[in-house]
Amino acid sequence: MNNMLIIPVILPFAIGATLILFANYRKVQRFISLLASIAILASALFLAYDAYTNGITTLEFGNWNAPFGIVFVSDLFSTFMVLLSAIIGLICLLFAFYTIHPEREKFYFYPFYFFLLTGVNGAFLTGDLFNLFVFFEVMLLSSYALIVIGGTGYQLRESFKYAAINVFASILFLVGVAYLYGITGTLNMAHLAVRIGEMEQTGALQVVAMIFFIVFAMKGALFPLYFWLPRSYYGPPAAIAALFGGLLTKVGIYAIIRTFTLIFTNDPGFTHTFILWIAGLTMFFGVLGAVSQFDFKRILSYHIISQVGYMVMGLGLYTRAAIAGAVFYIAHHIIVKTALFLFAGATQKVTGTTDIKQMGGLLKTHPWLAWLFLICALSLAGIPPLSGFFSKFPLILESLVIESYGIAFVALLVGLLTLFSMIKIFVYAFWGKQAHTDEQASISVTKLLLPIVPLVMLTIALGVAAEPVFTYSLAVADQLLNPEIYIQSVLGE
Structure with a gap:
C-alpha cells in the first residue's frame, strides 16, 4: 500500500513525458490527458481515505530509512491537498478542451500541464525540505511555460516579472536550506523537528525561520510580496489562470503551515504573532x-491575495479550531x-472583454451563467449557507x-469589502442594459x-x-498540532 504514495507524482510525470511524443495529435493528447486525470483523482481519493482510516503512511525510497533517504509522507493534510489538486486539475483540463x-x-500545453501537477503533488507529499525545493522548481518551470503559451506581448512581459521574483525566491530557498x-x-522534516526541539540556542533558528517564511510568502503572495500576482494571472487563458489562481498560491500556504507547525515551533510567541500581523495586512491590502x-480577472486576482490572508490567519492564531478553520478555508x-x-473565461467568451464597464445584460441573455456566478460570488464573500x-466563522x-x-x-471588514466587489461585478456584467451584440448574445456557454x-x-x-467537513478539518488540525505523531510515523519509535 505504501507504494500508492508515488502515484500522484509519477503518473502525471510519465503522462507529461508521453504527451510530448503526441504534440501534433490533439485528440490523442486529450484522450490520454482525460484518462490520466481521472486516474490521478482516483489515486488521490484512495490516499485520502487511507490516511483518514489507517493514519499516517510513509514511503522510503530505495529502502533507505529516514532521515537518510528520501521519504514521502501521507497524512491527513497532505492527502487532503493532493485530493483538491486532483479535482482542480481535472476540472481545468475539461475547461481547456x-x-x-x-x-x-x-506548443506542449498538455505535457507542461501534467508536469505542473507533478510538482504540486510532490510538494504536498514530500517529507524532506530539499525535495520540497525540487518540486517547487518543477512546478515553477512548468508554470513559466504555461503562462507564456500564446506569446502575446503582455504575457511575455509579465511572465518575465513572474520568473524573476520566483528565481529570487528559489535562491533564497537554497540559502535557507x-x-x-x-x-x-539534516533536512528531513521529522528529523528537523527533533533536532530543533533539542537545541538550546534558538536565535539563529529565528533568522532561518524568517528566511523560509519570506520564501513561502513570495510563492503564496502574502504582504508585501504579492505585487507580482495580479498582472501575472491576468494574461494567460482562463483555464490556466484558474489553475494558477485556485492552486499554485496554496502550495506556498501549505509549506508555511507545514513548516510552522512541525519545524519552527520553538517560539510561537514571536513567529506566529508575526504571521498574524502579516495575515491582517495581506487581507486588508488585497481587498483594497x-x-x-474594474476588470473581472484583476478583481479575482486581488481577491486571491486577500483570501490567502484568512488561511495564514488560522496559523497565526495557532489554536485547534483556528487551524481547522484555515484547512476548511x-x-x-x-x-x-x-x-x-x-466564469470570467466564459463571460469573456461571450463579450470579448474582461472590462466589466463594457459589459451588461448577461443575466437576460445567459441566465444560468449569471446565477451560477452569483452563488460562487456570495460564497467567496462568506454568505451563509455556502x-x-x-x-470563515471558526476563524x-x-x-x-x-x-x-x-x-x-x-x-469582518475584508468580508464586507469582498461582498461589495463581487456585487460590483454582478451589477456591471450581468445586470442592467445589454451591452453586447445580438450575435454575441447567441453564443452558447453550455x-x-x-x-x-x-x-x-x-x-x-x-x-x-459543514459539520462533517469541519470535523475532518479538526482531525487535520489535531495531527498538525501534535507533531510527535508525524515524527514517530517517519522516524519510528
Missing part, C-alpha cells in the same frame, strides 16, 4: 486592490476561486475567543458551464455538510 486554441495545444542544514545536520479594479477557496476564474461562511470566532479583536475586525457546475455544487455541499 473547450477554450484552448489548437495552436496553443501544439544551507543555513538550516549547517545548524541541524480588488475594490479599486483552503478547500473552500481552491474550489470557489477556480470556479470564478472559469462554504465561505462556514470556513473569526476563535479570534474573539482568544481576544485578538484587531484581526477579527479586519477579517459546454463551458459543464465543468464549472461540479465546483458550484461543491461549494453548496461544503456549506450544507
Whole structure:
C-alpha cells in the first residue's frame, strides 16, 4: 500500500513525458490527458481515505530509512491537498478542451500541464525540505511555460516579472536550506523537528525561520510580496489562470503551515504573532486592490491575495479550531476561486472583454451563467449557507475567543469589502442594459458551464455538510498540532 504514495507524482510525470511524443495529435493528447486525470483523482481519493482510516503512511525510497533517504509522507493534510489538486486539475483540463486554441495545444500545453501537477503533488507529499525545493522548481518551470503559451506581448512581459521574483525566491530557498542544514545536520522534516526541539540556542533558528517564511510568502503572495500576482494571472487563458489562481498560491500556504507547525515551533510567541500581523495586512491590502479594479480577472486576482490572508490567519492564531478553520478555508477557496476564474473565461467568451464597464445584460441573455456566478460570488464573500461562511466563522470566532479583536475586525471588514466587489461585478456584467451584440448574445456557454457546475455544487455541499467537513478539518488540525505523531510515523519509535 505504501507504494500508492508515488502515484500522484509519477503518473502525471510519465503522462507529461508521453504527451510530448503526441504534440501534433490533439485528440490523442486529450484522450490520454482525460484518462490520466481521472486516474490521478482516483489515486488521490484512495490516499485520502487511507490516511483518514489507517493514519499516517510513509514511503522510503530505495529502502533507505529516514532521515537518510528520501521519504514521502501521507497524512491527513497532505492527502487532503493532493485530493483538491486532483479535482482542480481535472476540472481545468475539461475547461481547456473547450477554450484552448489548437495552436496553443501544439506548443506542449498538455505535457507542461501534467508536469505542473507533478510538482504540486510532490510538494504536498514530500517529507524532506530539499525535495520540497525540487518540486517547487518543477512546478515553477512548468508554470513559466504555461503562462507564456500564446506569446502575446503582455504575457511575455509579465511572465518575465513572474520568473524573476520566483528565481529570487528559489535562491533564497537554497540559502535557507544551507543555513538550516549547517545548524541541524539534516533536512528531513521529522528529523528537523527533533533536532530543533533539542537545541538550546534558538536565535539563529529565528533568522532561518524568517528566511523560509519570506520564501513561502513570495510563492503564496502574502504582504508585501504579492505585487507580482495580479498582472501575472491576468494574461494567460482562463483555464490556466484558474489553475494558477485556485492552486499554485496554496502550495506556498501549505509549506508555511507545514513548516510552522512541525519545524519552527520553538517560539510561537514571536513567529506566529508575526504571521498574524502579516495575515491582517495581506487581507486588508488585497481587498483594497480588488475594490479599486474594474476588470473581472484583476478583481479575482486581488481577491486571491486577500483570501490567502484568512488561511495564514488560522496559523497565526495557532489554536485547534483556528487551524481547522484555515484547512476548511483552503478547500473552500481552491474550489470557489477556480470556479470564478472559469466564469470570467466564459463571460469573456461571450463579450470579448474582461472590462466589466463594457459589459451588461448577461443575466437576460445567459441566465444560468449569471446565477451560477452569483452563488460562487456570495460564497467567496462568506454568505451563509455556502462554504465561505462556514470556513470563515471558526476563524473569526476563535479570534474573539482568544481576544485578538484587531484581526477579527479586519477579517469582518475584508468580508464586507469582498461582498461589495463581487456585487460590483454582478451589477456591471450581468445586470442592467445589454451591452453586447445580438450575435454575441447567441453564443452558447453550455459546454463551458459543464465543468464549472461540479465546483458550484461543491461549494453548496461544503456549506450544507459543514459539520462533517469541519470535523475532518479538526482531525487535520489535531495531527498538525501534535507533531510527535508525524515524527514517530517517519522516524519510528
